[in-house]
Amino acid sequence: MDIIAQYGNIMVIMACVFGFFMAWGVGANDVANAMGTSVGSRALTLKQAIIIAILFEFAGAYLAGGAVTATIRKGIIEPSLLTGNPELLVYGMMASLLAAGIWLLVATHFGWPVSTTHSIVGAIVGFAAVGISMDAVHWNKVGTIVASWVVSPVTAGIIAFFLFRSVQTLILDTEDPFHNAKRYVPYYIFLVGFIIAMVTFTKGLKHIGLHLSWLQSAGISVFIGLLTMAVGVFMQRKIKVDSNADREFHFTSVEKVFGVLMLFTACAMAFAHGSNDVANAVGPLAAIVGVVSAGGEVAQKSAMPTWILLLGGGGIVAGLVMYGHKVIATVGQNITELTPSRGFAATLAAATTVVVASGTGLPISTTHTLVGAVLGVGLARGMAALNLKVVGTIFISWIVTLPAGALLAIIFFFMLKGIFS
């Protein structure tokens, strides 16, 4: 109790710095995976992609990042065991931030594929199980989270498969694909606007003072869907058949129509990514602020202050502006086989899955979800050549990252405990 009163402010400041640094890392590295498919399909210029990423990562983090942040903050650990020693939670969460941050730095340096989500979850479970007690961990909640890591890529893959099959049936495999593209693409645009709005309105927004019933949310979402559809129709109005370009490749004009759609799915992807991944950075911070501001209460009934989400969103944008744009450029330049019709199917499938997970409060890996979605398009015979080794790499990254995050968190936890007491 005394420790918190004595060092509370320093702890919060330190946590803010660590949290911001983590968010910076998400913006610098992770955003490239979410935006790379859009840049790679040549539907967006690099500049457009960065502007979209800045706006929608921030919006996603602020508007829809609450549920996952709450899971990281208080869903994994049982607070009642900590009533006597609230400072343990503060040490643990700080240790988790440090562990995940350092592990990400090391892994990036050596070129290992890691996920921010897995590092932070591994770290929190690690310090709680070893530093506090095995009972301090909500094992069934952790089980759900781990299961969601398998379920989310599979779900995204299934959605992507059927999305792309519908594109094939309605547009690509018909006599006049261009005409059909102009006819059906607006409906896909509606779908993008509607899904994102629906999940956001039904699952979040209480923290900005907006209380809506399910029916109200649905109504507003339909309206937003129609609005995006109108914008899309306006944008694709100018696209004409380019018979010169079509002689070389018959689908050039058709893909241009899909380019408009890709613009919207890129926004959705950035939003989804912001809503899920901001929690990795600010979840632990929120837990620390919660304990300190309650003067050592671990009950955590108080709502999370919104400035924490703003800080996370700001960190992501800072990382994106300072470093992330280079990574987006590299990823985009090297994904040349992705056309807008495929890119859209994969991105929308991944964005939908991630947004739903965000609404449910499940911290998942955006990157792995997107990999699943691209494979789904491949299963619909949509991709030229996919490297299946990447699936193995993802499995290894799970197996390695969880213990590594846990081990580092345990070490930092005992170090911090030693320093402060």
Added chain:
Amino acid sequence: MVNSPILQMFARSPFKPMQEHIVKAQASAAELIPFFEAVIRNDWDAASDCQQRITVLENEADDLKRGIRQRLPASLFLPVPRTDLLDLLRMQDKIANRSKDIAGLMLGREMQIPQPIQEELLELLRTTLLAIEQAVMALGELDELLAAGFRGHEVDIVERLITELDQLEHKADEHERKLRASLFAVERELYPIDVMFLYQIIQWVGDLANLAQQVGNRLQMLLAR
């Protein structure tokens, strides 16, 4: 260094190189026209130049083939069966190989083409080359097929091209049969060993049309799943 699973999962498409390869094979076969004309003129310098060009083109086709094979490890996930794709590649490559065989044998033996069959032989060669060009055209639809996911309207277009290719091959067969008959009519007046090799050349030129048809068949197999 950027380390992104998204980036890693996109392998380079084998379909564009497949198209480049058949264009190369076709180019080497197309050199046979000036080669035959030079042989008929008895201009062995020009014939030798043509044969050189065919060899160079055949080597380039070989390099392309090797490159494609190296980039098709079994861990790759393709929209078509990998073995079928490699089979198609093998057929394409045989066109270049056969062209090289024809030019090599004719130049090596400085083969004389008897006047009565000269025009018919050129006619057979031209029909054969039409069949190969048709195969190139069908292969040219590969990127569209990929864009359409190997389904629907695009498949119909390719099926039509392949049907036309079959017709061209039948036409070449017809020419080949007539040419054999013409050679048979005059063979008694010629040196027997030369005649033997003339039959061999006729067969090989006919083979080129068959190979073009085989390319079409293999392409059709890619579509069927």
